[in-house]
Amino acid sequence: MATALASETPEREVEDEATCPICLDYFSDPVTVDCGHSSCKTCVTTYCDNWEEGNHGPLCCPICREKIEKVNFRPNWDLAGLVEHVKQLGLKPGKEEKENLCERHKEKLSQFCEEDGEFICVECDKSPVHKTHTVILIKEKEELLEIKLNEERQSQKHQVETVRKKIMSEFEELEKILQEQKQPLLARLEELTKDIVKRENENVTKLLKEISFLSNLIKELKEKCRQPASEFLQVRQIIHPQFPARKHS
Known part of the structure; x- marks a missing residue:
């Protein structure tokens, strides 16, 4: 033994x-x-x-x-x-x-005193010290903690869902505002595009006129170059009208 x-x-x-x-x-x-x-x-x-x-x-x-x-x-x-x-x-x-035993009564610590925050045995529960206290079984306490934990998880899940819905609602509202502003902005953009095209066309037309004028001037100068010197001097009146050609005696 x-x-x-x-x-x-x-x-x-x-x-x-x-x-x-x-x-x-x-x-x-x-x-x-x-x-x-x-x-x-x-x-x-x-x-x-x-x-x-x-x-x-x-x-x-x-x-x-x-x-x-x-x-x-x-x-x-x-x-x-x-x-x-x-x-x-x-x-x-x-x-x-x-099993953890009560130091005083040598009994199993099977209960928990909420007021004192300590584990007690059945004999402690009978004493005047814990008579008015809230005492629960350890097993029940574990179940209560599990319930509390589940409630906290559900609460957190609910909070997350609430925040998600709020974010989605705000995005939908923002999208609605953007859609309302989209058409006026597109219309304004189209007007600006037309105005730019119109200005470009006007500039092109003006440039073509200037090119045509210069082409005619060059043609006329070439024709003058083929004429006698006395007539060629008249070109100065064409190019520099402020300087009249001098008369030759």
Whole structure:
């Protein structure tokens, strides 16, 4: 019997070290608080949130009641490694043998006091200290947390949908305004295009007239070049009418 107990003790010790004192299951993402105790990050965070919501004063460790600070939570990598090792060995946490017990009554901590933000046993619940407090079963608390989480998810989903509808509505309104302004702008653009074409045509016509005038002038000059010198001097009157040709005696 002694030999059997001795062979089982190390295994139980390892299992105890790998078990969270709050959820009584293997540690998941274990963290260590100021006093040195460790627990699952989710477990201790939930405990702290409930404690703060109940306005119970300075935050205390759920195990030893020492003051702790949420900002001081430190990941316990060694403990996380131990848990993985225990899982690989195929060991399972014996919850019935390792239930967290009330230090005073040595009973299972199966309930949670909302006012004090702590886990208590059935004997604690009967005491005058918790007589007027709101006490719920841990299992019920987990269900309430799950319900609350689902409600928050639904609320967030509703908010996202509301924002999406608002954005779509604003875009539709903007598109409507742009469509209303589209036709007047297109009409104005067409008028400007016609005006530009008209001006270009006028400029082309003017340029053609000037080219025609210069062509005639060049033709006339060529014809003058073929005439006698006396008549050629009359070209000055054509080119520079301000300088009359001089008479020759």
